Amino acid sequence: MKEYIKDQIKKSYETKQKIYENEELLNNIVDVAKKCVKLYQGDKKTILAGNGGSAADAQHIAAELVGRYGFDRPSIPSLALTTDTSNLTAIGNDYGYDHVFSRQLEGMGQKGDIFIGISTSGNSINIIKAFQSAKLKGITTVALVGRDGGEMAKIADISLIVPSDSTPRIQESHILIGHILCDIIEKEIFADGVSL
Template identity: 75%
Template sequence: MERYIRAQIADSAATKQAILENQELINTIMNVAKACVEVYRHGKKTLLAGNGGSAADAQHIAAELVGRYGFDRPSIPSLALTTDTSNLTAIGNDYGYDKVFSRQLEGMAQEGDLFIGISTSGNSQNIINAFESAADRGVTTVALVGRDGGKMAAMADYAIIVPSNATPRIQESHILIGHILCDIIEKELFGGGVA
C-alpha cells in the first residue's frame, strides 16, 4: 500500500512538472491571469462553471476571490453558476441539463465579463453551450481542460490544457492553476503586484 501511495503522489508531481516545463502553457496561464486582472480593473466579474468535481473547483475558485485568498482585501466579484439549486433544477427541468449554464449566462453575463468553463474532457455539452452564450454577449472565455482539450479548447479565447489523460491528475492541476490565478489577481489588484 505504501508503494501505491507513493506512486500516486509521484504521478501527480509528474503532471505538475510537465506543466512547469511547458512554456506555451505557462504563457497561457499568464495571459489568463492578465485578462482576469483587466476584467476587474474595468469593474466587471468572473463567472465559472463545471460538472461534478469541476463544479466544486468552480465554487472553490469563486470563493477564494469573493472571500480572500492570501490576505485581507476588498471582495472580488466572482460567481460559480453551480451553486443555485433552484436555477439548476428549474432550467434543467424546463430546458434540459445542457442549458443549465448557458441560460444563467443569458441573464447574468455582461459584456466585458470573463467566463471560465472547467471540464476534464473538454467536451461537456452544457459548458460548450455556455461558451456560445458567452460569445454572444462579448464575454471572454477560458477553457480549463485536460486530455486533448476537447471541443471547448477550440471555442475558447484561452485554453489551459493540462497535459494528462487521468481525471484525478487533471483536477489536481486545475485547482493548482485556479490558486495561481487567484494569487495573481489578488496581488495585482491589492498587493503591489507580482514580479
C-alpha cells in the same frame, strides 16, 4: 499500500512537472491572469462552471476571490453557476441539462466578463453551450481542461490544457492553476503585484 500512495504522489508531481515545462500553457495562464486583472479594474467579474468535481473547483475558485485568498482585502466579484439549485433544477427541467449554464450566462453575464469553463475531458455539452452564449454577449471564454482539450479548447478564446489523460491528475492541476490565478489577481489589485 505505502508504495501505492507514493506512486499516486509521484504521478501528481509528474503532471505538475509537465505544466512547469510547458511554455505555451504557462503563457496562457499569464494571459488569463492579465485579462482577469484588467476586467476587475473595469468593474467586471469572473464566472465559472463545471460538472461534478469541476463544479466543486468552480465554487472553490469563486470563493477564494469573493472571500480571500492570501490576505484580507476587499471582495473580488466572482460567481460560480453551480451553486443555485433552484436555477439548476428549473433550467434543467424546462430546457434540459445542456442549458443550465448558458441560460444563467444569458441573464447574469455582461460584456467584458470572463467565463471559465472547467472540464477534464473538454467535451461537456453544457459548457460548450455556455461558451456559445458567452460569445454572443462579448464575454471572454477560458477552457480549463485536460487530455487533448476536446471541443471546448477549439472554441474558447484561451485554453489551459493540463497535459494528462488521468481525471484525478487533471483535477489536481486545475485547482493548482485556479490558486495561481487567485494569487496573481489578489496581489496585482491589492498588493505589490507579481511582475506579470
